[in-house]
Amino acid sequence: MSRPxxxxxxxxxxxxxxxALPAVLDDSALAVYILLGLAAMVTVGVSLLMxxxxxxxxxxxxxxxxxxxxxxxxxxxxxxPPVGLVAAPVVAAVFAVxxxxxxxxxxxxHLAFATLAMQLILLSLAGQLDFTGGDIGLQAIPQFxxxxxxxxxxAAYAYLTWGGLALVxxxxxxxxxxxxxxxxxxxxxxxxxxxxxGIPVGRYKLTVFALSAAFAGLAGGIYCFYxxxxxxxSFPVLISIQYIVMxxxxxxxxxxxxxxxATAITLLLQGLNTLATxxxxxxxxxxxxxxxxxxLVLIVVVLFLPxxxxxxxxxxxxxxxxxxxxxxxxxxxxxxxxxx
Amino acid sequence: MIDVxxxxxxxxxATALDHVTLSIRPGEMVALLGPNGAGKSTLANTLAxxxxxxxxxxxxxxxLALIPEGRQLFPDLSVADxxxxxxxxxxxxxxxxxxxxxxxxxxxxxxxxxxLSGGEQQMVAFGRALMSHPDVLVVxxxxxxxxxxxxxxxxxxxxxxxRERGLTVLLIEQNARLAFELCERAYVLESGRLxxxxxxADLAGDPRVAGAYLGGAIT
Amino acid sequence: MSAFLGYLLNGLAVGCxxxxxxxxxxxxxxxxxxVNFAQGTFAVVAGLCVSSLLGLGLPHGLSEVAAVLVAALAxxxxxxxxxxxxxxxxxxxxxxxxxxxxxxxxxxIVLWGDQPRSAPGLxxxxxxxxxxxxxxxxxxxxxxxxxxxxxxxxxxRTYLGKALTACASNxxxxxxxxxxxxxxxxxxxxxGGLLGGIAGVLVTPxxxxxxxxxxxxxxxGFAAAVFGGLTRPVxxxxxxxxxxxxxxxxxxxxxGAHQLEVALGLMLVVMIVRAGRRSTIHQxxx
Numbered sequence: 001m002s003r004p005x006x007x008x009x010x011x012x013x014x015x016x017x018x019x020a021l022p023a024v025l026d027d028s029a030l031a032v033y034i035l036l037g038l039a040a041m042v043t044v045g046v047s048l049l050m051x052x053x054x055x056x057x058x059x060x061x062x063x064x065x066x067x068x069x070x071x072x073x074x075x076x077x078x079x080x081p082p083v084g085l086v087a088a089p090v091v092a093a094v095f096a097v098x099x100x101x102x103x104x105x106x107x108x109x110h111l112a113f114a115t116l117a118m119q120l121i122l123l124s125l126a127g128q129l130d131f132t133g134g135d136i137g138l139q140a141i142p143q144f145x146x147x148x149x150x151x152x153x154x155a156a157y158a159y160l161t162w163g164g165l166a167l168v169x170x171x172x173x174x175x176x177x178x179x180x181x182x183x184x185x186x187x188x189x190x191x192x193x194x195x196x197x198g199i200p201v202g203r204y205k206l207t208v209f210a211l212s213a214a215f216a217g218l219a220g221g222i223y224c225f226y227x228x229x230x231x232x233x234s235f236p237v238l239i240s241i242q243y244i245v246m247x248x249x250x251x252x253x254x255x256x257x258x259x260x261x262a263t264a265i266t267l268l269l270q271g272l273n274t275l276a277t278x279x280x281x282x283x284x285x286x287x288x289x290x291x292x293x294x295x296l297v298l299i300v301v302v303l304f305l306p307x308x309x310x311x312x313x314x315x316x317x318x319x320x321x322x323x324x325x326x327x328x329x330x331x332x333x334x335x336x337x338x339x340x
Numbered sequence: 341m342i343d344v345x346x347x348x349x350x351x352x353x354a355t356a357l358d359h360v361t362l363s364i365r366p367g368e369m370v371a372l373l374g375p376n377g378a379g380k381s382t383l384a385n386t387l388a389x390x391x392x393x394x395x396x397x398x399x400x401x402x403x404l405a406l407i408p409e410g411r412q413l414f415p416d417l418s419v420a421d422x423x424x425x426x427x428x429x430x431x432x433x434x435x436x437x438x439x440x441x442x443x444x445x446x447x448x449x450x451x452x453x454x455x456l457s458g459g460e461q462q463m464v465a466f467g468r469a470l471m472s473h474p475d476v477l478v479v480x481x482x483x484x485x486x487x488x489x490x491x492x493x494x495x496x497x498x499x500x501x502x503r504e505r506g507l508t509v510l511l512i513e514q515n516a517r518l519a520f521e522l523c524e525r526a527y528v529l530e531s532g533r534l535x536x537x538x539x540x541a542d543l544a545g546d547p548r549v550a551g552a553y554l555g556g557a558i559t
Numbered sequence: 560m561s562a563f564l565g566y567l568l569n570g571l572a573v574g575c576x577x578x579x580x581x582x583x584x585x586x587x588x589x590x591x592x593x594v595n596f597a598q599g600t601f602a603v604v605a606g607l608c609v610s611s612l613l614g615l616g617l618p619h620g621l622s623e624v625a626a627v628l629v630a631a632l633a634x635x636x637x638x639x640x641x642x643x644x645x646x647x648x649x650x651x652x653x654x655x656x657x658x659x660x661x662x663x664x665x666x667x668i669v670l671w672g673d674q675p676r677s678a679p680g681l682x683x684x685x686x687x688x689x690x691x692x693x694x695x696x697x698x699x700x701x702x703x704x705x706x707x708x709x710x711x712x713x714x715x716r717t718y719l720g721k722a723l724t725a726c727a728s729n730x731x732x733x734x735x736x737x738x739x740x741x742x743x744x745x746x747x748x749x750x751g752g753l754l755g756g757i758a759g760v761l762v763t764p765x766x767x768x769x770x771x772x773x774x775x776x777x778x779x780g781f782a783a784a785v786f787g788g789l790t791r792p793v794x795x796x797x798x799x800x801x802x803x804x805x806x807x808x809x810x811x812x813x814x815g816a817h818q819l820e821v822a823l824g825l826m827l828v829v830m831i832v833r834a835g836r837r838s839t840i841h842q843x844x845x
Binding site: 106306 | 594640644647649650651653654655657658659660661662663664665668669672673774778781785817819820823824826827830831834835
């Protein structure tokens with residue numbers, strides 16, 4: 001969000017609606033609302049990582065899972081839920097720093113596959129280890145609460161979720177408007193250029209990676225308290241792809257874009273799900289429709305709206321297009337050169 | 341043979357060529373001079389159809405072949421394969437005629453292009469361009485990084501092709517001495533614009549050009 | 560000892576299938592710079608096709624060839640989506656191929672349902688040095704060997720193959736001599752589909768295949784391809800055989816539960832070690 005006036009103008013009514021919604025929605029609608037908020041939280045991180053560090057993570061679901069398992073294990077062990085919820089993003093971020101130190105030496109498709117591998121390894125381990133409950137996972141996770149107050153209703157979780165999302169957006173806003181944040185912009189375009197102009201590329205990338213992991217971890221923490229159980233099956237590879245779809249749809253590197261993308265995809269899937277469960281539809285209809293939607297949206301947006309939905313709508317194309325179309329002699333790796 | 345009118349080429353917001361107009365008649369051998377970054381290679385790539393003009397027109401009568409800056413061979417392929425691929429456009433894959441002209445290439449044929457010396461690579465690039473039976477040859481930095489005796493050997497072949505077979509040549513050079521020696525006419529490009537043109541004899545006498553391109557004794 | 564030999568040949572057969580996937584990845588990456596995430600999908604498509612065609616009563620041979628051709632067509636279509644549009648960067652193309660893979664899920668479930676399917680292969684087994692080897696395993700090894708020889712001949716001896724190598728070797732120079740890099744890239748995608756299809760047809764009789772088998776296939780194939788830096792098919796072949804044998808041995812000697820972690824961990828180590836050395840290699844290349 002490099003345009004505070006527009007952000008504020010749209011932001012205030014959006015915030016008002018956001019606050020009012022939990023009071024009027026029923027439980028099943030609240031479930032969608034909460035999952036939407038959680039997805040948006042993760043997507044803000046993915047968008048930051050892709051838009052500002054130019055890195056694709058196919059394993060963001062792993063950090064979501066780490067957050068969920070961390071909070072679940074701690075609170076099952078008798079630790080107060082708030083501590084578990086704080087620990088969730090912290091553990092995810094620490095894990096990201098540890099694993100990111102070697103992984104972030106990889107670029108492009110190497111990093112994409114490495115993060116995918118990370119998620120597959122973690123899921124496989126979680127499915128086999130005793131303390132994570134194997135394939136069955138962890139159940140009977142206590143409700144979230146502070147002291148003697150215990151959160152019961154879904155509306156309370158909705159507030160917790162959207163409060164968390166607001167925090168995530170605020171942190172991201174501060175990061176990208178800071179001086180290092182503006183320098184980060186250069187990273188996504190040309191790492192070599194960024195490095196030669198004295199930007200500590202490695203440290204910045206690691207910071208963004210850890211931050212995106214923390215966001216996913218926080219979302220995972222809230223998720224585990226809300227659902228009351230976690231299992232490896234809750235975090236399939238497809239969930240990581242889903243975050244990429246949402247980030248790409250919204251527009252990479254834009255905070256509101258991530259929220260718009262998450263909202264658009266969640267509502268679209270929800271609508272299709274309603275359609276797919278109409279009597280007479282085949283049993284496989286819901287999964288087929290959701291796969292088809294993810295795929296088509298992803299392909300169409302990447303090819304035809306590479307700057308995403310939100311920037312396309314706000315019409316700030318020119319500058320970005322110049323940035324993404326690069327001259328002939330740029331890096332050998334590219335079909336960018338071949339296509340000219 | 342080549343007619344360029346009001347040519348503008350840009351990379352994003354940066355303009356590499358700014359309203360360039362030039363014309364080369366059949367059988368001519370013309371030089372294009374200019375410092376690094378003047379837009380010479382951009383012009384070469386545009387003439388070869390590898391870049392799309394933002395505006396202006398480029399007309400090339402007949403087949404044009406480019407010897408790109410830095411030779412740009414296929415390092416993993418043999419010399420023979422490099423030459424054969426040079427015939428992709430003409431459909432002529434047999435390098436025998438090129439071997440007759442440049443017998444050294446026949447000896448190098450089985451070797452990997454990537455391991456050759458700079459002079460040998462330039463000769464392969466030369467041969468590869470001839471494989472397409474061009475009517476116009478654009479040579480981007482013939483002398484760059486080569487010893488003077490190697491350059492003069494290649495230049496001799498170039499002049500021979502120009503005089504005996506009527507090959508039209510555009511010689512893009514930083515080495516103005518060499519260019520003036522080989523060509524009748526020259527254009528001078530600076531920061532994307534043509535700043536001087538005319539007979540080489542006149543240009544060599546022009547104090548501005550002489551100061552910038554001959555004074556400092558570049559080679 | 561005979562158990563060891565059995566695991567070894569079994570592992571080589573698994574490795575061969577991985578090698579075919581990996582060689583498809585390498586072929587596409589060399590020519591276009593794109594890592595094709597849908598490479599595993601081609602094997603799934605071919606495997607599901609062959610199970611249907613055989614089920615319809617078509618003879619062996621014809622069914623397999625038809626299934627492989629369908630996979631090649633899928634490869635071509637993937638290529639059209641991934642590199643058909645000018646200005647698509649390799650990373651955008653990767654995301655598009657990811658989308659193609661997910662789209663294939665939808666199509667596959669509609670056509671074949673979401674349950675694993677198998678197909679009859681070569682029945683019976685032979686005894687080699689006291690070890691019983693399924694004939695299908697030997698077929699997999701033989702077909703892979705022939706495929707790799709043909710690939711080597713295609714890239715090394717034919718004009719078209721050399722043109723593809725030229726695109727890989729220097730894309731700019733390829734354009735200078737007039738090669739249509741994009742069209743050759745599409746050819747590489749079709750070739751990738753073909754190779755993936757061969758893998759799928761060979762594997763389906765050994766392990767039932769379902770729409771989401773592609774993740775295992777692509778991850779293993781990528782792991783093998785990464786050994787050769789995604790550019791050297793022979794090193795990828797060696798990597799794939801090593802991977803196949805290691806996984807089969809692990810499973811055979813009772814560590815089956817961890818075979819995925821072994822493969823993925825190996826891939827990560829190889830990538831990170833290579834990344835450390837790449838900076839120097841990169842400078843040489845320039």
